[in-house]
Amino acid sequence: MDNIVEYMQGVGQAARAASRIMAQADTAIKNLALSEIAAALQNQSVQVLAANALDVAAAVASGLDEASIDRLMLTGKTIESMAEGLLQIAQLPDLIGAISDLNYRPSGIQVGKMRVPLGVIGIIYESRPNVTADAAGLCLKSGNAAILRGGSEALHSNQAIAACVQAGLKSAGLPETAVQVISTADRAAVGCLITMKEYVDVIVPRGGKSLIARISADAKVPVIKHLDGICHVYIDDDADLEKAIRIADNAKTHRYGVCNAMETLLVSKSVAEKVLPPLCQIYRDKGVELRGDKTACELLAGITPATTEDWRTEYLAPILSIRIVSDIDEAILHINTYSSQHTDCIVTENYSRAMRFLREVDSSSVMVNASTRFADGFEYGLGAEIGISTDKIHARGPVGLEGLTSQKYIVLGSGQIRL
Amino acid sequence: MDNIVEYMQGVGQAARAASRIMAQADTAIKNLALSEIAAALQNQSVQVLAANALDVAAAVASGLDEASIDRLMLTGKTIESMAEGLLQIAQLPDLIGAISDLNYRPSGIQVGKMRVPLGVIGIIYESRPNVTADAAGLCLKSGNAAILRGGSEALHSNQAIAACVQAGLKSAGLPETAVQVISTADRAAVGCLITMKEYVDVIVPRGGKSLIARISADAKVPVIKHLDGICHVYIDDDADLEKAIRIADNAKTHRYGVCNAMETLLVSKSVAEKVLPPLCQIYRDKGVELRGDKTACELLAGITPATTEDWRTEYLAPILSIRIVSDIDEAILHINTYSSQHTDCIVTENYSRAMRFLREVDSSSVMVNASTRFADGFEYGLGAEIGISTDKIHARGPVGLEGLTSQKYIVLGSGQIRL
Numbered sequence: 099m100d101n102i103v104e105y106m107q108g109v110g111q112a113a114r115a116a117s118r119i120m121a122q123a124d125t126a127i128k129n130l131a132l133s134e135i136a137a138a139l140q141n142q143s144v145q146v147l148a149a150n151a152l153d154v155a156a157a158v159a160s161g162l163d164e165a166s167i168d169r170l171m172l173t174g175k176t177i178e179s180m181a182e183g184l185l186q187i188a189q190l191p192d193l194i195g196a197i198s199d200l201n202y203r204p205s206g207i208q209v210g211k212m213r214v215p216l217g218v219i220g221i222i223y224e225s226r227p228n229v230t231a232d233a234a235g236l237c238l239k240s241g242n243a244a245i246l247r248g249g250s251e252a253l254h255s256n257q258a259i260a261a262c263v264q265a266g267l268k269s270a271g272l273p274e275t276a277v278q279v280i281s282t283a284d285r286a287a288v289g290c291l292i293t294m295k296e297y298v299d300v301i302v303p304r305g306g307k308s309l310i311a312r313i314s315a316d317a318k319v320p321v322i323k324h325l326d327g328i329c330h331v332y333i334d335d336d337a338d339l340e341k342a343i344r345i346a347d348n349a350k351t352h353r354y355g356v357c358n359a360m361e362t363l364l365v366s367k368s369v370a371e372k373v374l375p376p377l378c379q380i381y382r383d384k385g386v387e388l389r390g391d392k393t394a395c396e397l398l399a400g401i402t403p404a405t406t407e408d409w410r411t412e413y414l415a416p417i418l419s420i421r422i423v424s425d426i427d428e429a430i431l432h433i434n435t436y437s438s439q440h441t442d443c444i445v446t447e448n449y450s451r452a453m454r455f456l457r458e459v460d461s462s463s464v465m466v467n468a469s470t471r472f473a474d475g476f477e478y479g480l481g482a483e484i485g486i487s488t489d490k491i492h493a494r495g496p497v498g499l500e501g502l503t504s505q506k507y508i509v510l511g512s513g514q515i516r517l
Numbered sequence: 518m519d520n521i522v523e524y525m526q527g528v529g530q531a532a533r534a535a536s537r538i539m540a541q542a543d544t545a546i547k548n549l550a551l552s553e554i555a556a557a558l559q560n561q562s563v564q565v566l567a568a569n570a571l572d573v574a575a576a577v578a579s580g581l582d583e584a585s586i587d588r589l590m591l592t593g594k595t596i597e598s599m600a601e602g603l604l605q606i607a608q609l610p611d612l613i614g615a616i617s618d619l620n621y622r623p624s625g626i627q628v629g630k631m632r633v634p635l636g637v638i639g640i641i642y643e644s645r646p647n648v649t650a651d652a653a654g655l656c657l658k659s660g661n662a663a664i665l666r667g668g669s670e671a672l673h674s675n676q677a678i679a680a681c682v683q684a685g686l687k688s689a690g691l692p693e694t695a696v697q698v699i700s701t702a703d704r705a706a707v708g709c710l711i712t713m714k715e716y717v718d719v720i721v722p723r724g725g726k727s728l729i730a731r732i733s734a735d736a737k738v739p740v741i742k743h744l745d746g747i748c749h750v751y752i753d754d755d756a757d758l759e760k761a762i763r764i765a766d767n768a769k770t771h772r773y774g775v776c777n778a779m780e781t782l783l784v785s786k787s788v789a790e791k792v793l794p795p796l797c798q799i800y801r802d803k804g805v806e807l808r809g810d811k812t813a814c815e816l817l818a819g820i821t822p823a824t825t826e827d828w829r830t831e832y833l834a835p836i837l838s839i840r841i842v843s844d845i846d847e848a849i850l851h852i853n854t855y856s857s858q859h860t861d862c863i864v865t866e867n868y869s870r871a872m873r874f875l876r877e878v879d880s881s882s883v884m885v886n887a888s889t890r891f892a893d894g895f896e897y898g899l900g901a902e903i904g905i906s907t908d909k910i911h912a913r914g915p916v917g918l919e920g921l922t923s924q925k926y927i928v929l930g931s932g933q934i935r936l
Contacts, residue, residue, distance in 0.1 A: 118853070118879075121877075121879070122876065122877060195876060201898070203896060203897070203898055205891065205896060207887045207891055207896075209896075209897045209898060212875065212876075212883075214879070214909075216909050216910070217879075217909065299909055299910070300910060320739065320910045338932065340932075341931075341932035344932060344934055345932065345934060347934075348934035348935055349934075352934070352935050434537070443928075456631065456927050457541065457614060457631075458540075458541060460537075460540070460633070460636075460925075461925065462925055462926060463925065463926040463927075463928060464631075464925060464926070464927050464928070465927070465928040465929075465930060466927075466928070466929050466930060467929070467930040467931055467932050467933075468626045468928050468929070468930025468931075468932075468933045468934075469930075469933065469934040469935050471934070471935035472624065472626055472928055472930075472933070472935060473926070473928075477622060477624060477626075477628075477935075478622070478628045479620070479622055479628060490633075490635050490636065490718055490923040491635070491718070491719060491739045491910065491911045491923070492910045492911040494923050494924060494925055494926070495925065495926040496926070504909040504910070504913050505913060506879075506880065506881055506882065506883060506913055506914065507881060507882040507883070507892070507897065507913070507914040507915070508875050508882075508883050508884070508885075509862075509882060509883070509884040509885070509887050509891055509892075510884075510885050510886070510887070511884060511885060511886040511887025511888075511891075512760075512886055512887075513757065513759075513760035513763060513764065513886050513887075514886075514887045514888065514891070515763055515764060515766075515767035515768075515771070515887075515888040515890070516767055516771050516888050516890035516891060516896075
């Protein structure tokens with residue numbers, strides 16, 4: 099590509115123009131496009147798999163690690179689940195144009211809010227090519243145009259999926275430029291995308307912490323992001339110990355490499371002797387390495403001393419740090435100090451402490467007596483999510499269709515003027 | 518001040534610590550603080566006026582322009598209205614802690630949202646010292662801590678008002694550091710404030726376009742801003758001409774120097790000959806300079822030709838640009854091209870075109886048959902506003918208490934785990 103800035107400006111202009119049309123598109127047309135894209139993916143699965151095979155072969159040749167290759171690889175089954183995902187998005191209610199809180203004011207005007215798309219969403223992601231279809235679907239249903247920039251190792255796969263997306267848009271009569279997939283591996287494209295304030299309304303980075311940190315530092319466009327998930331479970335004095343063990347087990351061991359897995363377990367000292375020995379037996383049986391503060395090390399055999407660094411670490415692995423606290427105050431202080439404000443849980447039967455925890459813990463999801471693993475757009479009923487925001491501005495927690503929209507004020511009058 | 522970075526870091530740390538206490542403060546305590554601050558302003562009005570006199574004398578000596586001195590000057594009446602404003606904020610409902618949409622999910626957990634403060638709000642403003650009290654009141658009621666940085670020419674006035682704010686906070690038992698007024702005129706303080714991401718959650722700049730543009734360009738913290746108000750009134754083919762004249766008159770001439778004043782009038786060609794002559798007579802009688810496109814110049818005598826620059830200009834003065842358009846499509850295209858996305862209005866009796874205008878105009882307030890002058894937090898029923906956002910992210914349109922808050926997800930379970 100000769101001039102990357104010129105290319106990206108062109109992409110941005112086309113996206114802005116398409117966003118005006120997408121904002122007005124009927125629900126039926128948007129749903130038709132989603133089902134046409136799903137059909138295109140199914141009909142062109144051979145072409146998509148062939149393109150993916152090119153990417154996988156190049157990745158193997160270049161010595162990419164196994165986990166990345168695993169994320170890159172598509173199968174007939176993953177293509178089928180991309181198509182199903184799009185059909186599920188078609189089933190979700192259309193939020194655009196919804197008018198709420200339309201009330202009369204003393205001046206005689208009616209004032210309300212109308213839900214509108216954000217405009218143009220830039221999505222930057224790493225190797226998983228299925229994000230191309232998911233993100234396109236969410237942006238389309240929420241009336242936005244999208245500019246997608248996947249990992250360079252997935253370039254052929256993403257282009258093949260993009261061809262299906264564009265075929266679907268075209269067959270529904272929507273502009274093909276409503277979803278554009280960047281066709282260059284040049285990293286400068288990302289630099290343009292995150293600074294084109296005139297053409298891009300928000301950036302959603304999906305991927306590792308370093309990618310997201312880099313994008314956040316350089317972006318001029320607002321970013322909806324989550325950096326990491328250092329999630330806590332606090333077992334309170336009045337915990338039901340059976341629930342506590344079940345939740346603390348599930349939160350850590352259900353899946354290790356996910357952002358809503360527990361990384362630090364806090365236990366009130368009055369119940370530590372009862373709950374920790376059986377719980378740690380479960381962890382040991384599942385091969386979880388345990389690290390603990392001084393008191394935990396005294397209580398439990400064969401546990402490594404934890405350092406302050408442990409409290410700040412998202413392991414994404416079968417490792418758990420354990421701290422014994424004197425009461426809920428120390429637990430909340432620990433969480434508000436070390437948590438990444440993703441998801442934190444208290445296990446308790448005590449009403450007042452449950453209420454205090456809900457109110458005082460400053461995280462995007464705060465739970466009572468439920469596994470942190472529930473922090474997820476699907477489990478919350480959003481239908482699908484574009485990411486989980488640990489910011490407080492605009493969107494917080496799992497971000498579904500609503501997070502990709504805004505509201506404008508509407509005023510209905512009958513000739514009123516300011517006096 | 519020896520080390521401005523160190524000073525600002527200290528302010529930031531204190532604000533973050535205070536924000537934790539403010540987030541938990543009872544409604545009654547917050548309202549008490551507001552009324553105590555109002556009382557302190559009334560009791561210490563002599564001291565506040567004396568401090569203000571120092572600033573005004575210095576401003577006169579330094580040759581500051583009259584409009585700025587006017588904005589800087591306090592009187593017994595302005596202090597009284599600051600106190601009244603605080604008492605009005607005390608009357609507004611407390612949004613913090615409100616739980617909404619708490620529903621059961623198939624897994625058995627209940628998922629809802631709880632409204633929470635943003636945390637620490639940085640407010641940067643120009644000469645008006647009354648912003649110190651208004652902004653402090655809004656941040657306090659919404660459970661946030663505030664760092665206020667007023668214009669250097671108002672330093673004594675702001676410190677005197679700050680003393681009242683802190684007396685009120687103290688007397689209600691809240692931390693005095695919940696509202697801090699920067700005590701240095703050094704501009705480097707602003708540079709620190711807008712980049713201290715660890716201590717500041719959002720910046721609200723209030724003032725001229727150049728101040729806001731500079732802050733937006735350099736900020737690392739999210740900014741809630743509006744740059745300018747290039748507002749339009751479009752008189753449609755099916756307008757009630759009496760309403761059209763009334764609204765177009767009010768939108769332009771009610772006040773000239775405000776962001777929700779009309780700057781460009783669009784008129785459908787089918788009604789231009791009827792509506793423009795009487796309307797322009799009103800404008801001429803009020804001393805409004807008229808600039809028009811070619812057709813308008815042909816139709817009306819003594820009107821200056823408008824250039825493209827006029828369509829892009831917020832006059833904030835008795836100047837109006839007029840364009841005659843062929844239909845609503847051209848009107849919407851003009852607005853979506855030149856409007857600053859603040860407030861735009863259609864005057865029509867036609868249902869379909871009213872609905873189209875509401876849906877298709879991409880501005881923070883879109884109106885039918887009402888003066889653009891209604892775009893205001895008080896007129897919309899928000900009670901008070903910290904500013905008007907022309908952004909789409911987080912807050913759009915007049916920003917009241919809700920715009921200074923966020924929502925976190927809460928999950929209430931009874932021992933559920935992910936299967």
